[in-house]
Amino acid sequence: MAKQPTVSDIARLAQVSPSTVSRVLTGSSPVHPAKSAAVLAAIERLNFRPNLTARALARGKSMVIGILTQSMASQFYGELAQGVEEGLSGSSYQCVFASGHWERAAEQAALDLLLARQVDGLIVLGGDHPDADLLAINEQIPLIAVGRLIAGLEDHCLRVENAAGAFQAVQHLIELGHRRIAHVSGIAAHIDARERRRGYEQALTTAGLPVDERLVVEGNFTEQSGLLALEALLARGVHFSAIFAANDQMAYGIRLGLYRRGLRVPEDVSLVGFDDLLGSAYTTPPLTTVRQSMLEQGRYAARGLLNLLADMPPNLPRVATDLVIRESTARVRG
Amino acid sequence: MAKQPTVSDIARLAQVSPSTVSRVLTGSSPVHPAKSAAVLAAIERLNFRPNLTARALARGKSMVIGILTQSMASQFYGELAQGVEEGLSGSSYQCVFASGHWERAAEQAALDLLLARQVDGLIVLGGDHPDADLLAINEQIPLIAVGRLIAGLEDHCLRVENAAGAFQAVQHLIELGHRRIAHVSGIAAHIDARERRRGYEQALTTAGLPVDERLVVEGNFTEQSGLLALEALLARGVHFSAIFAANDQMAYGIRLGLYRRGLRVPEDVSLVGFDDLLGSAYTTPPLTTVRQSMLEQGRYAARGLLNLLADMPPNLPRVATDLVIRESTARVRG
């Protein structure tokens, strides 16, 4: 393990002072071409790579932005994370991730670590961290949230047109002649879930259809809960010809439940999801769903944070949704 | 933005020297209980959090290990990353991710960044970075690879029983009476792909069945390529009653292709994948596949690196695979 060369090593080899080496490294002020060349040559020769930790300490800026996510294995958060990464590429900021695993303690620990590492900004992806804490953090370093709403910091929170998206999805089912449309909602504590449910109800009401409590079951956004919700729905014995799920993962579970009961999609039951995960184009049949591009959201969040870092307003757009009609929905039979 | 308190602030408030503050922070040597209590109180009072960047510089150890991954949005890498994260939790190491996006330049940049951030160890997840570079890096900091084999560093590479897993999958099909079994392989440059193909051929040979080149199509591990491979297979006009795909994602694509052609799974064609991604239990029908737990592999890799960091041999186990029989495979039709 040979020691890594430092700025002093380069300075010695190039016969200049460390200050000058630093100047050519950062381009902060002009350096005589000859010296500059000597420095560059020395850097090349010793294969020197500046120690970013030391630089961060000296500058008081780490140039890293922290992403507080919930899970690395989840499709949903993975796409979001990738979007953030893309949005940051080109800037001189790097990102580091820490996962909360949907647990208060782990999320707190993850956040503490990020802060202790002196991140220059923070992007919060979902989670349950208390608003007050987040508000306090925002006093120290700029913060953007995706998939959650922080009271008092609304303009730092990326908002998706959840209700409009859900409305569109249900309207599509109504246009196909469906009258009995069930809804598997997400966790009610989650604002996205509430907004999507509202969109569902509005679409029904707008079409003059009744909102029937018995057609709504609450899930928790997992495949498993979708499967269970379908069972619950079936057990109630109420008739329905279509289901709107509050996210794609639950739609997958519902789809499997339907398959197990011998109900065909879309011949017997039409199914619509929400998210348009990468895999939804490859389910059988390909899933009709409300697309909210997570990649795009990640990019918006990154851009918003970059704005904040440049002392500008975050300027987050409202994220529109698109209904992508694939093959899991069809005209009602009979 | 109030400045963060530092060790000196704590020292002043607790009426001790910075050295003592550091001692109670790290527990590196005994401190008088009274002073210790005063320091703790000051820390609490000022809500002090040690600057890990400064600590890293002072100690010459960052306590972070770098994960060079390919994509954050991929299910496969996501599970692997999560496993690494789990394996590292409990240790005092933290992990930071950088993605190569399956591109040489991006991978190089990601690696450089990790190195410049002074990671204490490196876990390489797949990718194409040249063996020689990796070998050189391993001279500086310990390195473990998953999903790739580095010549000259075999004991630092986590190995999966690919051939045995594939063998088992194909044997299962043979036991169900299938005689014409197609294979959609992965990228031939990839060792996993080659080994799985070998397992496929061995199973056929062992059963006294011929290896028919026309039944093999190469994919690139994506859903899209699975769909295309199926089309190619169908276009060849050779008969087959089962398909073994080199990974689950391609199996998803194949499954969709089959659906489009009106071929039922498993009634008309049996289908087996490899990986057992989280979603594979929720496809319709649920996919029979060879499970290689990515979470487990991530944990093994983390543990191996921790061993290396403690100056012990990596001690990586050979990762066994399990055939998980679900509903996409059935006895061949009379």
Next chain:
DNA sequence: CTGAAAGCGCTTACAG
């Protein structure tokens, strides 16, 4: 354009 000096916030011998 350039070097000497001081400093970023911590830790770790060193000398009591």
Next chain:
DNA sequence: CTGAAAGCGCTTACAG
């Protein structure tokens, strides 16, 4: 058990 000092590897005023 404890404080003063030096140092980690860089950067940035400051004074030429």
